[in-house]
Each structure stands twice: as C-alpha cells, then as structure tokens.
Amino acid sequence: MTEQQLTQSRDLRESQPLWLDSPRISVRTRNSPSMSHFDVIIVGAGISAALTAHALARPGQSMLIVDRREPVRGSSIASTAMIQHEIDIPLHKLQKMIGKEKAARAWQRSARAVLRLEEITRSLDISCSMRRKKTLYLAGDELGIRAMKNEVAQREKAGITAEFLSSEVLEETYGLMREGAILSDISASANPGQLTAGLLRDVVKRGAEIVSGVEITDLRNFGSDVVLATSDGKLLSASHVVFCTGYEFLKSLANKNHQIISTWALASRPQTSLPSWLKDHIVWEASDPYLYLRTDNHGRVIAGGEDEDDPEAFQSETKLKAKTDTIRVKLSKLLGKDIGAPEYRWAAAFGTTTTGLPLIGPVQGMDNVYAVMGFGGNGITFSQIAAEIISAAVNGGQDPDAELFAFA
Ligand SMILES: Cc1cc2nc3c(=O)[nH]c(=O)nc-3n(C[C@H](O)[C@H](O)[C@H](O)COP(=O)(O)OP(=O)(O)OC[C@H]3O[C@@H](n4cnc5c(N)ncnc54)[C@H](O)[C@@H]3O)c2cc1C
Numbered sequence: 001m002t003e004q005q006l007t008q009s010r011d012l013r014e015s016q017p018l019w020l021d022s023p024r025i026s027v028r029t030r031n032s033p034s035m036s037h038f039d040v041i042i043v044g045a046g047i048s049a050a051l052t053a054h055a056l057a058r059p060g061q062s063m064l065i066v067d068r069r070e071p072v073r074g075s076s077i078a079s080t081a082m083i084q085h086e087i088d089i090p091l092h093k094l095q096k097m098i099g100k101e102k103a104a105r106a107w108q109r110s111a112r113a114v115l116r117l118e119e120i121t122r123s124l125d126i127s128c129s130m131r132r133k134k135t136l137y138l139a140g141d142e143l144g145i146r147a148m149k150n151e152v153a154q155r156e157k158a159g160i161t162a163e164f165l166s167s168e169v170l171e172e173t174y175g176l177m178r179e180g181a182i183l184s185d186i187s188a189s190a191n192p193g194q195l196t197a198g199l200l201r202d203v204v205k206r207g208a209e210i211v212s213g214v215e216i217t218d219l220r221n222f223g224s225d226v227v228l229a230t231s232d233g234k235l236l237s238a239s240h241v242v243f244c245t246g247y248e249f250l251k252s253l254a255n256k257n258h259q260i261i262s263t264w265a266l267a268s269r270p271q272t273s274l275p276s277w278l279k280d281h282i283v284w285e286a287s288d289p290y291l292y293l294r295t296d297n298h299g300r301v302i303a304g305g306e307d308e309d310d311p312e313a314f315q316s317e318t319k320l321k322a323k324t325d326t327i328r329v330k331l332s333k334l335l336g337k338d339i340g341a342p343e344y345r346w347a348a349a350f351g352t353t354t355t356g357l358p359l360i361g362p363v364q365g366m367d368n369v370y371a372v373m374g375f376g377g378n379g380i381t382f383s384q385i386a387a388e389i390i391s392a393a394v395n396g397g398q399d400p401d402a403e404l405f406a407f408a
Pocket residue numbers: 006007012043044045046047048049066067068069070072073074075076077078079080081082083084214215216217244245246247248263264265304347348349350375376377378379380381383
C-alpha cells in the first residue's frame with residue numbers, strides 16, 4: 001500500500017461545534033513515541049479510541065495512541081452526544097433484517113452499554129455533564145402510531161422498558177402536538193469533548209502515550225507483530241493494533257452497507273426559554289429527514305438533523321445556513337416557541353449502516369488487527385460496545401455478542 005491509501009482522508013466537520021469552546025478538552029501529547037514497540041497501538045484519539053484504551057489499559061502493558069489530528073478534534077467534538085440505547089433501526093424492523101433473537105441481543109447490549117458508560121464516567125469522576133435522561137421518540141412519516149405500538153410490544157418482549165404515549169398524553173404532559181411517541185429510560189447526554197479528554201487523561205495517568213500529528217500510512221504483519229509505517233517515516237510495531245479512525249475508516253473495509261453522509265446541527269444561546277421537562281429528556285423523531293434535540297447544562301437547546309446522502313454536502317456554507325435555519329424553524333414549531341438565532345451552527349460527516357449496527361472486530365486477512373467503524377446516531381454507545389468486544393479479543397477471549405457486529 002502506498003501513502004494516503006490506508007485510511008480514508010476527509011474533512012470531518014465544518015464551522016464551530018459548541019464543544020470546542022469548552023474547558024477540559026485538551027490532553028497532553030508527545031511529538032513522537034518514546035519507543036518503537038508497544039503491546040497495543042490504537043490509531044485515532046476520539047471517543048472510540050478513548051473507551052477502547054480505557055478497556056485495554058492494564059498495569060505493565062504498554063500502550064500508544066496515535067492520531068494525525070490533536071486528540072478529540074475529529075468527529076467526536078462535533079457530536080451532539082445524545083447517549084441512547086435506542087438504535088437508529090427500530091427493534092421490530094431490525095428483527096426482520098437479522099432475526100428476532102439477534103435483534104433483541106443487539107438492543108439489550110446497547111442498553112447495557114449506556115449504563116456501563118455512565119458507570120465509567122462516575123468511577124473516574126470525569127466532569128463532562130453526564131446526565132441521565134429519558135427519551136421521547138416521536139411518531140413521524142417513518143413510524144406511525146400502529147408501528148410504534150408494535151415497537152413497544154417487541155421491546156417489552158425483549159425486556160427493554162418502553163411506554164407508548166398517545167397524542168393526548170403527549171399534549172397534556174409535554175405540550176407537544178404529535179400523533180404519539182415512545183417514552184423510554186436509559187439515555188443520557190454529556191459533553192463529548194470533556195468525556196473523551198477525561199478518558200484519555202486517565203489512560204495517560206496509567207502509563208499510555210499519546211502522539212498527535214502523526215498519520216499511520218501502512219500496516220503489515222511481521223511474525224506475530226503488526227508493523228505500522230508513519231507519516232514521519234518511522235516504523236512502529238505492536239502485538240495488537242486497533243483502528244478507531246471513525247469516518248476515516250480503513251479503505252480496505254469500505255462496504256456497500258456502510259455509507260458516509262452529511263448532517264447539520266445547532267446550539268441556541270444559553271438560558272433559552274425552554275419547556276422545563278426538556279432538561280430531563282432527549283427527543284428524536286421517526287421521520288426522514290428527522291429532527292433531534294437535547295439541552296446542555298447552560299440552558300441551551302442542541303438540535304440536529306436534515307441529513308443528506310452526499311458525503312460532501314456538509315462543506316457548503318450556503319447549506320450550513322439553510323439547513324440550520326430549517327432545524328431552527330422545525331424546533332420552534334415543535335416546542336411552540338422560537339428558540340432565537342443559534343449561537344453555534346455546524347455540519348459534519350456522519351455514518352450510517354443498513355442495519356443501524358456498527359462494524360467491530362478483527363480485520364480480515366490480518367492477524368491481531370481490529371477495527372471499529374460504522375457509527376451512526378448512537379455512535380457513542382456503540383463505541384462502548386466496541387471497547388468491550390475489542391478488549392475481550394485482545395485478551396484472548398470472545399465476547400458473546402461479537403458476531404452481531406462482526407465484519408461480514
Ligand atoms: C453532528 C454529529 C452528531 C452526532 N450525534 C450523536 C449523538 O447524538 N449521539 C451519539 O452517540 N453519536 C452521535 N454522533 C456520532 C458520534 O459522534 C461518532 O460515532 C463518534 O464521534 C465517532 O468517534 P470516533 O472516535 O470513532 O471517531 P473520531 O472522533 O473522528 O476519531 C477518529 C480519529 O482517527 C484519526 N485518524 C483517522 N485516520 C488516521 C490515520 N491513518 N492515522 C492517524 N490518525 C487517524 C482522526 O484524525 C480522528 O481524530 C454524531 C456525529 C456527528 C458528526
């Protein structure tokens with residue numbers, strides 16, 4: 001392989017996501033590693049790498065995290081960070097795609113991952129505004145109320161709590177004029193920059209090295225090791241290598257069931273006048289294009305959607321204004337009040353897969369090389385699942401759900 005061919009190289013975002021203005025999103029890095037061989041090398045320094053590093057860090061084990069950007073400056077800083085167990089593809093639809101038992105396991109695993117993520121954040125005392133929330137999933141043109149009732153029934157059979165809310169209850173309790181909704185537990189929201197940086201700082205404290213500004217340009221197996229070439233002309237080796245490169249995935253893993261598209265988001269000014277219930281809920285719509293929203297702890301509403309299939313559309317300045325204006329109008333209509341001119345507007349590349357499930361596991365044709373990719377609307381939850389599956393594999397075991405997410 002020649003340079004530039006190993007992972008996709010793309011702009012990941014346009015304009016200024018609000019989290020870039022947060023404190024505690026920086027991590028100490030080195031210009032080059034202190035040695036050339038490590039037990040584990042993780043490529044990428046976003047939320048997937050941070051959680052994988054957290055799961056893999058062991059006393060006495062050497063670990064290098066290497067990113068061509070500064071840590072936490074890829075897609076993770078653009079995320080609206082609604083941490084959901086609800087997968088983009090509803091359970092009753094996923095059952096038809098992969099079978100009832102597997103679909104139920106994927107949803108259950110997702111719910112456990114949200115709880116585990118909260119536990120990790122708490123146990124490390126990461127100050128990232130992690131807050132437990134309920135989810136309102138509003139009926140729309142993709143899922144009407146009959147389908148929503150079926151969805152609730154299927155989730156209950158799978159042991160995942162959900163409640164159908166009629167239009168009357170929605171209006172009375174939330175002041176929302178929609179045909180119906182599913183109310184569920186086990187969601188959260190956080191500041192993704194602070195969460196990622198907090199995890200990375202913890203693994204550095206435990207001995208890991210982070211090198212930024214260096215790209216991995218090639219990889220080969222050599223004996224039982226994996227050898228990596230870097231953009232600064234060095235060779236590194238490791239017993240295990242994990243590619244956590246987000247939407248800049250390994251080119252050899254391009255797959256027709258995995259697409260990169262464009263998405264847009266905004267954040268209102270602090271202390272926007274909002275319904276009081278919104279601080280304890282995240283909201284998304286079963287519509288195409290869809291709208292989703294949450295609040296932050298400064299009283300902003302953060303909302304996104306208006307996705308387009310063109311992976312480069314997010315780079316257009318005209319679209320940034322038009323799409324975020326549309327989000328503002330939809331949001332104001334939903335909440336029954338104008339949220340005012342957004343303080344932040346941004347756009348980014350975004351991943352989708354046909355099943356809504358990520359791709360996690362060993363890279364075929366290579367020994368001891370793993371990749372995690374295919375993250376969509378609940379990418380952060382999936383990063384936690386990826387961390388668990390990869391750490392089981394690196395430690396010589398097999399996660400019981402690994403085959404649900406494996407590269408086919
Ligand atoms: C606008 C938007 C809204 C979103 N909303 C949500 C949401 O509400 N909830 C949710 O759960 N998820 C959401 N997501 C998805 C979630 O943010 C992503 O799944 C997650 O950030 C991906 O993290 P990552 O660590 O895999 O990738 P990244 O954060 O992009 O990190 C990958 C890193 O790999 C580095 N890299 C790539 N190739 C190489 C190489 N060859 N050598 C060295 N370094 C390399 C890159 O520089 C990059 O820093 C959203 C995403 C976007 C864009």
